[in-house]
Amino acid sequence: LWTEMVTADAVLHGPRERLLGFSPQEHPLVLQLGGSDPTKLAEAARIAEGFGYDEVNLNCCCPSERVQSG
8 A cells, every 4th residue: 555645735826746646556546635714625626536556545633744735
């Protein structure tokens, strides 16, 4: 099981193929989305679904100060 963490804003505004692209050999693959805006998280999850992730996990309360500041 492979897991990748990306912020919702990065998915919405960043280089999607570079951030979300993966090789078929990496399945099963989970994308963990970080963020606090439900609308942005929902849109980023729809985008991830289109890339073929097996699961999308929402990280809404990470203890990291760096993550919380965003």
